[in-house]
Amino acid sequence: MRTLNRLLLASLLSVAPLVAMAADDAPSAEPEVTIRQEGDKTIQEYRQNGFLYAIKVTPKVGKPYFLVRADGTDANYIRSDQPDMLIPAWKIFEWK
Numbered sequence: 001m002r003t004l005n006r007l008l009l010a011s012l013l014s015v016a017p018l019v020a021m022a023a024d025d026a027p028s029a030e031p032e033v034t035i036r037q038e039g040d041k042t043i044q045e046y047r048q049n050g051f052l053y054a055i056k057v058t059p060k061v062g063k064p065y066f067l068v069r070a071d072g073t074d075a076n077y078i079r080s081d082q083p084d085m086l087i088p089a090w091k092i093f094e095w096k
Contacts, residue, residue: 031053034045040060045052055077058064067077 032047034047036043036045042058044056044058046054046056053069055067056064057067066080068080070076070078
């Protein structure tokens, strides 16, 4: 009986760190919000599990607006209040 108790205790102690690491990697329900200043605009980036899905732009003068992904694959953003207006995103240089 003692050996059974010791084996049970040893197995529980060996599994405990794995459970703690799995809890750290679990997807979060809350978005991560990064706030930064760019000129006269305040930009808030919303990320879920590292994926940038929305950007809120608050200009010093004017109404705030959201930029959301036009499609889920590329970095093409559209304004949520003007969905027909595409935001240009060109690569000028790329280092490899």
